Amino acid sequence: MSSETNKNRTIRFKIKRQDAPDSPSYWDEFDAPCPPGANVISCLLWIAANPTTTTGRQATPVAWDCNCLExxxxxxxxxxxxxxxxSCSALIDELQKEDPVVTLEPMSKFPVVRDLVVDRSRIFNALTKVKAWVPVDGMHAMGPGPTETPQQQETRYALSRCMSCGCCLEACPQYLIDNEFIGAHAISQARYFNAHATGASLAGNRLDALEGPGGITDCGNAQNCVKVCPKEIPLTESIADIGRQTTVHAIEKFFTGK
Ligand code: SF4
Ligand code: SF4
Ligand code: FES
Known part of the structure; x- marks a missing residue:
């Protein structure tokens, strides 16, 4: 495509819509001008301001969620x-290599709030279950934090990049909209905080949460999650590591009775 054609191109968007959580879904199509370098969000902004479908029907503006745009x-x-x-990093130029029509749908593993907006509370509730934080008691100065070797920093930095986006959960065959599986992101965050010198004080609680129903044993090890993570988080390594930690923890509990 020449750059002049590219500059004036119009792209067709096929968007799955839903007016409310309990409404049936339907599809609308819109044509939007997409200059070079446009991302999906910039096209959605244009569509929201010009919500006329390709059949000439005046539709309601499409709803979606975004925040950082990076x-x-x-x-x-x-x-x-x-x-x-x-959708902030999905570039139209790249999508055009896959299909001339850009198809947008809400994630299927979370309840739809409206159009492309889903309720991701389950992702954050899972992080609460595994106490995905470092406990700090009070606001007083506590001196320098624990030191980490460069190797530990490297391992934990990779895990720290999780943005709770849900891609790994959308791709996981064990994670269903109506089951209890906690998901690869929470398992990986448990590994992340267990590996922190102060965070390790809650390691037993995290492993208790992951031993229960919906925990690590529900992972079928299909490894779809690691393939789709946009941050390339080593999820299968985390699942294997937490699998070992929960086994050791269960044996310790058996012998100590705690
Ligand atoms: S896909 Fe990656 S970044 Fe997104 S929630 Fe899963 S582990 Fe985190
Ligand atoms: S390894 Fe498979 S079953 Fe386990 S969390 Fe990843 S995608 Fe889901
Ligand atoms: S708006 Fe896309 S990741 Fe934040």
Missing amino acids: EVCGACTMVINGRARQ
Whole structure:
């Protein structure tokens, strides 16, 4: 495509819509001008301001979620051309190599609030279950924090990049909209905080949470999660590591009775 054609191009968007949590879904199509370098969100902004479908019907503006616009918050995650990814970093130029029509759907593993907006509370509730934080008691100065070797920093930095976007959960065959599986992101965050010198004080609680129903044993090890994580988090390594930790923890509990 010449750059002049590219500059004036119009792209068709096929968008799965839903007016309310309990309403049936339907599809609308819109044509939007997409200059070079446009991302999905910039096209959605144009569509929201010009919500006339390709059949000439005046539709309601499409709803979606976003925040950081730099692939850090995960809020804008949706299914784009069949794959869950962030709409702020999904470039039309790249999507055009897959399909001339850009298809947008809400993630299927979370309840739809409206159109492309889903309720991701379950992701954050899972992080609460595994106490995905370092306990700090009070606001007083506590001196320098614990030191970490460069190797530990490297391992934990990779895990720290999780943005709770839900791509790994959307791709996971064990994670269903109506079951209890906690998900790869929470398992990986438990590993992240267990590996922190202060965070390790809650390691037993995290492992207790992961031993129960919906925990690590519900992972079928299909490894779909690691393939789709936009932050390339080593999820299968985390699942294996937490699998070992929960086994050791269970044996310790058996012998100590605690
Ligand atoms: S592990 Fe990756 S895919 Fe899963 S929520 Fe975190 S960043 Fe998203
Ligand atoms: S390894 Fe498979 S079953 Fe386990 S969390 Fe990842 S995608 Fe889901
Ligand atoms: S808006 Fe934050 S990741 Fe896209």
